[in-house]
Amino acid sequence: MTDSLTVRDNRTGLEYDVPILDGTIKAADVGKIKTGEDAPGLAVYDPGFVNTASCRSSVTFIDGDKGILEYRGYPIEQLAEKSNFLEVAYLLVHGALPTKAEYESWVHEITYHTFVHENVKGFMEGFRYDAHPMGMLMASVGALSTFYPDARNISDADNRHMQIVRMIAKMPTLGAWSYRHAQGKPFVYPDNELSYTANFLSMLFKMSEQRFEADPRLVKALDVLFILHADHEQNCSTNAVRSVGSSQVDPYSAVAAGVAALYGPLHGGANEAVLRMLRRIGSKENIPDFIKGVKDGNERLMGFGHRVYKNHDPRAQIIKKACDDVFEVTGVNPLLEIAQELEKIALEDEYFVKRKLYPNVDFYSGLIYEAFQFPPEMFTVLFAIGRTPGWLAQWLELVQDKEQKIARPKQIYTGDRTLDFVPAAERWA
Ligand code: CMC
Numbered sequence: 001m002t003d004s005l006t007v008r009d010n011r012t013g014l015e016y017d018v019p020i021l022d023g024t025i026k027a028a029d030v031g032k033i034k035t036g037e038d039a040p041g042l043a044v045y046d047p048g049f050v051n052t053a054s055c056r057s058s059v060t061f062i063d064g065d066k067g068i069l070e071y072r073g074y075p076i077e078q079l080a081e082k083s084n085f086l087e088v089a090y091l092l093v094h095g096a097l098p099t100k101a102e103y104e105s106w107v108h109e110i111t112y113h114t115f116v117h118e119n120v121k122g123f124m125e126g127f128r129y130d131a132h133p134m135g136m137l138m139a140s141v142g143a144l145s146t147f148y149p150d151a152r153n154i155s156d157a158d159n160r161h162m163q164i165v166r167m168i169a170k171m172p173t174l175g176a177w178s179y180r181h182a183q184g185k186p187f188v189y190p191d192n193e194l195s196y197t198a199n200f201l202s203m204l205f206k207m208s209e210q211r212f213e214a215d216p217r218l219v220k221a222l223d224v225l226f227i228l229h230a231d232h233e234q235n236c237s238t239n240a241v242r243s244v245g246s247s248q249v250d251p252y253s254a255v256a257a258g259v260a261a262l263y264g265p266l267h268g269g270a271n272e273a274v275l276r277m278l279r280r281i282g283s284k285e286n287i288p289d290f291i292k293g294v295k296d297g298n299e300r301l302m303g304f305g306h307r308v309y310k311n312h313d314p315r316a317q318i319i320k321k322a323c324d325d326v327f328e329v330t331g332v333n334p335l336l337e338i339a340q341e342l343e344k345i346a347l348e349d350e351y352f353v354k355r356k357l358y359p360n361v362d363f364y365s366g367l368i369y370e371a372f373q374f375p376p377e378m379f380t381v382l383f384a385i386g387r388t389p390g391w392l393a394q395w396l397e398l399v400q401d402k403e404q405k406i407a408r409p410k411q412i413y414t415g416d417r418t419l420d421f422v423p424a425a426e427r428w429a
Contacts, residue, residue, distance in 0.1 A: 009042075011035050024053050043410050049234070050307075055242065055404065059092060059393045060233040064308035069315065071231055072096070080318045085226040086110060086196050089168055089389035092231055093396065107196075113169035114190035114199065117147050121187055124177050133178030134263045134380045140174045141167070142256030151250035154399050163251045164392045171388045172196065175381045176203035182377070188212075197223040200385070215329050221322045221368065222382075228315040228361060229383050231390025233308075237261035237268065241391045242398050243407040251395055258391045259384050265302075268380040268387075271366035274303040275376050278335040278342075278367075287342055295351045303363030304346060305355070315361040323364055330371040339367060 005018040005025055018029045031041030046052045061070040069076040072091050079088050090098045090106045098106060120140060127136050144166070145151055151163045177187045180203075188203045191211065198219045206212035232238070240261035245254035262268035281290050294301045306313055327333065343359055346352045369379045398404055 007033065009033055009035075022056075027052075045412060049239070054234060054239065054407075055398065055401065057233060057394065057397055058095065059390070059397060060231045062233055062308055064306070064310050067309060067312040067314050069232075076228065076314055077318065080224045080227050083227065084195075085223045085230070085386070088227045088230050092389045092393040093164055109165045110169045110196065111192050111199075113166050114173055114192060116144075116170050116173055120144075120147070120174075121177070124174075124181060124187075127181060129184065130182060131178075132377050133175070133182060134259065134269075134377065134384070136178035136181065137171075137174055137381055137384060138256055138259040138263065140178070141171070141259055142253055144170065145250045145252035145256075148250075148252065151252055154248060154250065160251070160396060160399070164396070167251065167255060167392060168388055171385045172200035173203060175378075175385050176200060178381060179204055179374075179378050182375075195219065195223075197226065217325055217329050218372065221326045222372070224318065224322050225365060225368065225382065226386035228318055229386030229390075231387070231393060235267070236264070237387065238391060238394050241395055245395045245398050246404060246407040248399075248406075251392065254395055255388065255391050258387070262380055262384055262387065268383040270302055270360070271362035271369065271379045271383070272376040274339075274362055275335065275366040275370060275379075277302045278338050281338055281342070284338060284341045287338070287345055290342075291345060291349060295349075301342070301346060301352070301357070303366075304352065304359055305357040306360045309358065309360065310356040312358050313360045316359045316363055319361060319364045319368065323368055326368050326371050333367045333371050335370070336367055339364065 003020045005020055007016045007018055008014070009016070012035055014033075016029075016033055018025045027044055030044060033042040034040070044052065059072065061073065062068065071079060071088060072095055074091065074097075079091075083091075086107055087098065087103060089110075090103065094102075120143065123143065124136060124140055127139075148163065148166065150159060153159045173190055180187050185207075188206045191199050191202050193211075194202055198214055201214040201219065201222065202212035205214070234242075237258040241254045241258040244257035245251070265273050277290075281287060290299075291301075293299050323336065327336070343363070346357070352358075365383075366376070366379055369382060370376070374382070
């Protein structure tokens with residue numbers, strides 16, 4: 001067996017041998033296929049990068065057909081059950097699990113960078129009273145680049161480490177303050193005696209009490225949710241981080257692009273859309289009508305379907321279990337019944353079965369977040385906090401990868417050519 005592809009160009013009758021490496025061919029090799037010396041090389045057309053690898057990565061492995069997700073080789077199920085978010089963040093960023101000393105130093109570093117410059121507080125207060133917290137998060141992460149101008153020195157390993165620590169540490173602070181702003185409540189400073197996730201809950205919900213003590217079951221559930229969201233290989237927001245990062249901009253600006261991508265309803269905004277959908281359906285009796293609308297192409301069943309998972313989304317199954325733990329503390333969310341019935345009906349319906357549409361991570365996460373009493377606008381902020389170590393691990397890989405170049409796709413030009421410009425005064429005469 002030869003690891004190559006023989007291509008015959010029927011336009012010219014010429015044959016080409018294209019090497020196959022790791023199950024891929026190089027687009028540059030395809031570009032060598034031409035009809036003449038000066039003719040443009042053959043290119044591949046792939047909107048949405050459906051079948052195009054943009055990088056080599058050792059961060060996350062996904063087998064969408066089998067429903068497998070692994071971070072640095074460790075199955076997500078084991079990490080969710082036995083690890084914690086900061087350890088997983090270390091694993092993603094450093095590529096291996098920490099020793100005890102490495103873990104303690106990592107937790108210490110992250111914990112002592114949770115505070116932000118007072119001016120950050122000032123400009124966050126300047127947002128409109130009803131600003132979407134995701135918009136605030138995106139802007140404030142981007143703004144951190146102005147507080148740490150040294151971050152642009154991306155070729156220095158210690159400097160990169162510093163920014164990574166800062167960003168993972170400050171994300172909950174920025175996220176919590178984005179929430180408090182819309183509530184008209186004073187910002188709560190970090191409490192560095194608490195764990196990463198318990199501190200986040202404190203910054204969100206603390207009022208006049210000396211210390212905000214979240215129920216440990218809720219802390220654990222939120223920590224698991226962060227782990228489940230921590231990375232997902234080349235998804236839309238990670239691709240945005242890599243694409244913007246490929247210009248060699250500082251990591252705050254690159255991650256702000258990731259936050260922006262995550263804001264969209266087809267990506268991180270889906271769980272917010274799931275809740276809106278469940279509310280609109282209102283009761284189990286209305287489900288058949290809703291399903292009919294989806295099948296007629298009038299709407300989408302939000303929280304279903306995935307570009308990669310065509311069997312099940314392993315994160316959805318872990319979240320379903322976390323739902324039980326959270327509802328034990330908070331009481332059951334009445335929308336759960338509708339969600340479960342919707343899932344049951346959809347999983348038996350030919351339309352969804354044929355298209356391999358299964359519940360994804362967002363189908364149940366919104367229900368949990370609502371049980372925490374987060375308003376829907378906050379859901380994507382929670383996703384962003386969880387995804388930050390993944391974005392940074394991918395960014396780190398990008399900046400150290402000698403094969404990477406500035407991202408610059410080709411296009412197929414479909415517009416006019418060589419028109420003669422007529423000045424406005426003549427056109428409008
Ligand atoms: N409801 C109804 N039909 C659907 C859905 C859905 N949720 N998702 C896909 N389809 C249909 C789609 O209409 C198409 O049908 P046809 O072949 O007849 O044209 C077929 O399934 C293939 O869909 P696609 O849009 O080509 O698939 P994609 O890989 O481009 O899109 C997706 C993936 C996640 C954007 C899409 O499934 C979707 O919009 N789902 C709802 C939004 C959602 O839940 N997003 C969260 C994704 S998971 C979180 C994350 O990792 O970011």
